[in-house]
Amino acid sequence: MKFSYVNPTQIHFGQGQIETIATSIPKDKKVLVIYGGGSIKKNGVYDQVCDALKEHTWTEFSGVEANPTVETLDKAVVIAKEQAIDYILAVGGGSVIDGAKYVAAAAKYDGDGWDILIGKHQVTDAIPLGAILTLPATGSESNSGSVITQKSTQTKLPFMSPAVQPKFAVLDPDSMKTLPERQLVNGIVDAWVHVCEQYLTLPTGAMVQDGYAEALLKNLLKLAEQYGERDNNEWRSNLMWTANQALNGLIGSGVTHDWATHMIGHELTALYNVDHARSLSIIQPSLLRNQIATKRAKLEQLGSNVFGLAASSDLAERTIVEIENFYRSVQLPTELTEHGDDKAAAIDTIIKQLETHGMVALGENQAITLEVSRQILEDAVK
Known part of the structure; x- marks a missing residue:
């Protein structure tokens, strides 16, 4: 560090x-x-x-x-x-x-x-x-x-x-108190992906950053489970403080960052007006599967320490499924559905925008090229 x-x-x-x-x-x-x-x-x-x-x-x-x-x-x-x-x-x-x-x-x-x-x-x-x-x-x-x-x-x-x-x-x-439910669940998922972009990368041995990130992720899981209690001050306070801590710079200090999910998701929002959090829940699962070789260790760590999954050879794969289940539990999409009827044309448009904006080498290893982004989007299509 x-x-x-x-x-x-x-x-x-x-x-x-x-x-x-x-x-x-x-x-x-x-x-x-x-x-x-x-x-x-x-x-x-x-x-x-x-x-x-x-x-x-x-x-x-x-x-x-x-x-x-x-x-x-x-x-x-x-x-x-x-x-x-x-x-x-x-x-x-x-x-x-x-x-x-x-x-x-x-x-x-x-x-x-x-x-x-x-x-x-x-x-x-x-x-x-x-x-x-x-x-x-x-x-x-x-x-x-x-x-x-x-x-x-x-x-x-x-x-x-x-x-x-x-x-x-x-x-x-x-x-x-008067926020629509859509905005509340968006906030939960937005904060979750913010943590992931700083945590689901490479092992760094940063015990404080990893431990704090895992605590925040467990908070968000618990808040989603307790969503029926969202009208009390304790629930609101914990979401407000957790979301703040997810991106105030602390858990990202001295560790590798990703942010590819955000960069691809931004194009969905700009082109098709998809809610920011929903763009993230759509892109992240297929991106994690695409990059599983380099993210396997941290996915296994998340699966064990946050979801409480038992060790196995497919722990990383099962962790991605748990992330998808988490998104679905708060009614957020995990597939590319909000982009019109012509899926191939939509993906072509997104890739063109990524190229225009210089987003041609994304991720913690700069390994997500335009070709890889295209594969991620195709895998995300329902």
Whole structure:
């Protein structure tokens, strides 16, 4: 292991913690509150934000999509520049927070904000931002990553910069009370695959990272089993904190990462509007089977330590079946079904987009070429 690790985001966790933004954001800062479709006005979160910011000067921008588009976010960038915004407060799930990160960075750049996503502009400066999490899934509230879509070209790309790491994040489980069931189960699976992308790679002997990753995976299995209890504070709190810890940088420190499932899944989302978590549950099983030779040791470790499976020569294969069963238990698909009737044409389109976006050598060994990605997609077809 060799790594440098720090997570500077201050977490305010628990019921009633939205009030902490009153002191977390300096009162002399002009604030832009960014949120999504307006659900925060139905669950009481918006009213709490208004109350907490009553001594601040602030304005708002709404309408950030479930997969935030640059076309929408650039409108917020204009506001941030014209009104000399000093601080951004993202109120929502990972998409809103990702979008706010883009706005924070693009507002400090004179060129086309999309330059950030294609690597033409490296982000070194951004408007400070904080986050109020309402949908646990991505961990975006305390990491430096963001994923943005360009609707006009059906392109979904990530960027990372310490400059857009939230200064603070409020995690109040009460904000989850009115979430649709589809979003809750998406959050469980999204967090699961985030852990897998940092764990299901190569043996590294990193006992803390492996052990913590396994604890998080067992949490998610238990939360899925206890889904009928989702209306109590304990269940909501544990999902919110588990999803946060899945991608706050700790379990990924000093270990090999994969992220191929995400890169292929992003194309499904951009092209066919498949929910992010569902794109992951569709791609991951066939990807694991395709890469089983190099992932066998960690799959066996997961099967034994998380699913409690007995040792056998086919332990890795049985572990993949258990992962599929887990996805199906929360009604998420494990096969490519949400992409139209012409499956061959859909796969051709996805492969073309992967090539356009430079995703031609994916995975921890850079062994997932376009040809391998095609095989993974064909294996995922129902």
